[in-house]
Amino acid sequence: MRRRIFWLVIGWLVGNATSMWFQRRLRRTVERYTPEHLRREIAERSSAVVDQGADLVRRVRQIRDDIAADDPAGSNGHDYGFRRSGQRSRRTHRPAGPLR
Numbered sequence: 001m002r003r004r005i006f007w008l009v010i011g012w013l014v015g016n017a018t019s020m021w022f023q024r025r026l027r028r029t030v031e032r033y034t035p036e037h038l039r040r041e042i043a044e045r046s047s048a049v050v051d052q053g054a055d056l057v058r059r060v061r062q063i064r065d066d067i068a069a070d071d072p073a074g075s076n077g078h079d080y081g082f083r084r085s086g087q088r089s090r091r092t093h094r095p096a097g098p099l100r
Contacts, residue, residue, distance in 0.1 A: 031039070
């Protein structure tokens with residue numbers, strides 16, 4: 001059993017090391033053969049996409065907060081019959097006994 005665990009761990013380590021080495025080598029090769037203007041354009045586009053994503057997240061959170069502030073029933077507008085403590089009763093959750 002110890003041998004199996006040993007070789008499993010060795011295989012996992014070799015696999016991870018090989019994967020990291022290959023990724024690094026591929027990245028270097030791509031950088032070497034890609035023209036500078038294309039790399040610059042890709043970097044600018046990716047930063048623009050990240051900025052748009054952050055802006056979208058900010059707007060969604062603002063809308064969620066506005067809705068939660070206006071609606072006393074809850075943030076999603078639905079009242080599911082929860083108790084004040086936030087827990088449902090056992091009867092609505094699952095049957096109390098076995099099904100026949």
